[in-house]
Amino acid sequence: MNLAVDFASILLGGLAAGTVLFIVSVGLSVTMGLMGFVNLAHGAFAMFGGYIIVLAMNRAHFGFPVALALGFLGTAALSVVLEQSLYRRLYRAGELDQVLLTIGLIFIFMAVLTIVFGPQSQPMQLPPELRGQINLGFMQYRTYSVFLIVVGALIVLAIWLAFERTHIGAQIRATVDNRRMAESLGINVDRLFTVTFAFGSGMAALGGGLGAEFLGLDPQYALKYLAYFLIAVSVGGLGSVVGVYYASLLLGTLDFVLKLYMPKGGTIFIYVLTILVLLWRPQGLFGRKSA
Amino acid sequence: MTIEAASLGCATAGLDHPAARVLIVRHQLRWWEALPWFAAAAFYFLFPDYLGFGTSLMIMILFTLSLDLALGYAGIITLGHAAFFGAGAYTVGLLAFHNIWTEPITSLALGALAAAAVGLASGLVLLRTRGLTLLMLTLCTMALLQEGANMAHDYTGGFDGLPSLDIAPVFGVFEFNPLYPDTQYLYTLAILFVCFAFIRTLVYSPFGQSLTGIRENLLRMHAIGAPVRRRLVVCYTISAALAGVAGGLWAQTNAYVNLSALDLDRAATVLIVLILGGYGHLYGAFVGAAAYMTIEHFLARIYPTAWQLGLGLLLLVVALYARNGMLGLSELIWRGYRARRETS
Numbered sequence: 001m002n003l004a005v006d007f008a009s010i011l012l013g014g015l016a017a018g019t020v021l022f023i024v025s026v027g028l029s030v031t032m033g034l035m036g037f038v039n040l041a042h043g044a045f046a047m048f049g050g051y052i053i054v055l056a057m058n059r060a061h062f063g064f065p066v067a068l069a070l071g072f073l074g075t076a077a078l079s080v081v082l083e084q085s086l087y088r089r090l091y092r093a094g095e096l097d098q099v100l101l102t103i104g105l106i107f108i109f110m111a112v113l114t115i116v117f118g119p120q121s122q123p124m125q126l127p128p129e130l131r132g133q134i135n136l137g138f139m140q141y142r143t144y145s146v147f148l149i150v151v152g153a154l155i156v157l158a159i160w161l162a163f164e165r166t167h168i169g170a171q172i173r174a175t176v177d178n179r180r181m182a183e184s185l186g187i188n189v190d191r192l193f194t195v196t197f198a199f200g201s202g203m204a205a206l207g208g209g210l211g212a213e214f215l216g217l218d219p220q221y222a223l224k225y226l227a228y229f230l231i232a233v234s235v236g237g238l239g240s241v242v243g244v245y246y247a248s249l250l251l252g253t254l255d256f257v258l259k260l261y262m263p264k265g266g267t268i269f270i271y272v273l274t275i276l277v278l279l280w281r282p283q284g285l286f287g288r289k290s291a
Numbered sequence: 292m293t294i295e296a297a298s299l300g301c302a303t304a305g306l307d308h309p310a311a312r313v314l315i316v317r318h319q320l321r322w323w324e325a326l327p328w329f330a331a332a333a334f335y336f337l338f339p340d341y342l343g344f345g346t347s348l349m350i351m352i353l354f355t356l357s358l359d360l361a362l363g364y365a366g367i368i369t370l371g372h373a374a375f376f377g378a379g380a381y382t383v384g385l386l387a388f389h390n391i392w393t394e395p396i397t398s399l400a401l402g403a404l405a406a407a408a409v410g411l412a413s414g415l416v417l418l419r420t421r422g423l424t425l426l427m428l429t430l431c432t433m434a435l436l437q438e439g440a441n442m443a444h445d446y447t448g449g450f451d452g453l454p455s456l457d458i459a460p461v462f463g464v465f466e467f468n469p470l471y472p473d474t475q476y477l478y479t480l481a482i483l484f485v486c487f488a489f490i491r492t493l494v495y496s497p498f499g500q501s502l503t504g505i506r507e508n509l510l511r512m513h514a515i516g517a518p519v520r521r522r523l524v525v526c527y528t529i530s531a532a533l534a535g536v537a538g539g540l541w542a543q544t545n546a547y548v549n550l551s552a553l554d555l556d557r558a559a560t561v562l563i564v565l566i567l568g569g570y571g572h573l574y575g576a577f578v579g580a581a582a583y584m585t586i587e588h589f590l591a592r593i594y595p596t597a598w599q600l601g602l603g604l605l606l607l608v609v610a611l612y613a614r615n616g617m618l619g620l621s622e623l624i625w626r627g628y629r630a631r632r633e634t635s
Contacts, residue, residue: 038423089611095422096368097610100566103559104606111600223555227430234427264449268438271431278431279416282424 005139010257016145018252019152020215022245024207024225025232026159027200033176033239033287035091035193038098041105042204043229044222048109049075049205050212054122064127071209072202079201083194106222114219124212148210155203156245163241172196176239228255231274237287247285318495327577331480335473342472343544348584349479350540355565355576356490357533362562363570364494365526366506367418371429372534372561374413374436377553378406379535381440384453384548389446393459395467399482399539406535407528409436414527418520430555437553452549456542468546475544482540486533491573493529502526503571563602566609569616578617 028042053071056062090097126144134143163169175182175189183189215225228251236247251270258266277285334345354376361367379402386392386401417428440447447453458467465474493499501522504512512519542548551557568579591598613620
């Protein structure tokens, strides 16, 4: 019995971490799948949104849902401005220019946040109803982790439905599969991308805020977790929502277990696994071969 | 007309072709190619107090040149070039720390060999992929080595690294440690010169030409039957070996090695330096490293955040407007100036 409870608590902790990873990465996966744009600054959007959310709660004393909405909207708005002014110019440029632009953006975000709010970590104060433990029937567990897992499952369900059942979802899938064909059929790919980009950045902001409690939130955030976001996206497969969900849960759980049992250098297995998966399927586990 | 005269006629007729004229002179030395070496010699006499800085600048130049070979010439976009820098640094460091081998020049060669081995092994598997997958795989390989170095704590010192390495005197005569910056400076300069001469010969050889061909038009190179994969792997291995030399020099001149040798930070920095200078140029590495290191040395220590902001803005400008970096920009200005002078 004790073993089962231990197992369940590790699994729940890992799933909670994986859920945050998914919420941040899903937008990156869709935008990269749509435009093939290597957006390394996606983590910077998550960081920016996290700052809005945490500061809205700590300084302006907004409620948790209001703060999340503010973070989502603020980051989405900023991302539209950046997309129209900077990203748009480099859609047809090489990966190298895209990498440079987005690394430059990361540096700017980091520097501006350091100048305005200082280099220290911003503490996340959870609302009282999400603190403490919840009774799951067979064991007690942290309320917030359970909350995260439920929210993540709802989000993946909602996005999946939007992808599979709505008109815009069908347009996105068509464009990921074959952009030229989609354009020929009259889909306005540029506008589609702007909308998706804004939504993905907003999701990243939610992830930044929801994960701030255990990932921390300081100006280094955008670089510190960049490799994890990219691994989740490339292992899951570009443009695949479900793929990123599975990859994130797997990565989160693996990371959680390894940090617990092999605190020194255990993450080496994550990199080995990523390399093996990508050599086996360069397009990711759930990605389709590009045309 | 005899056959010789006919073929001579053909040859001279061919020589008049603009393409032929370019091909004939492109590998010849130009007068300004001596400038960096004059500058290096002048630096030695003018700034004896900054020889340590000069040494690290030259190491950065060598590291950037190695990336230029892979990225600028062969078009292999990598985010993990510090893997080879670290492999070279740790080879030299481990040999010296455990008192196995401390002779500087041969340990550099061993460092290059180790880095080349890593480059060959990873290149054979990674270079099948392209684009984002390749970026991720190079990044993961570097992270793998870093975690490996962290885990092998008993040999590599883990997070603390290997401090106070003992390096034997150069040629058994010249004491080699940070207390003798002039020895280190001249030693590094000599190594850089040898490596540069090698790289320059390589990029103007038929092999280097085929690398450019692969970068410019992969399909066509496949179509004319060039062994694309093998060329890329060989180039990646050579580039890795040169990065290993840079890493070895870094370990020797600092007399320590730590995990920062394998950092994403280092890999991103060398990429930025190369892009700022201009890639696919050879001399972009010199310009970029000199500009970056000078600003970093004199400004970044005092205003680190402003430096980060400025660097970010600079990268935006380079990505949007100056695809070929500072060297490309100056070339553009020079051409514009010449065109205006000719018309007036």
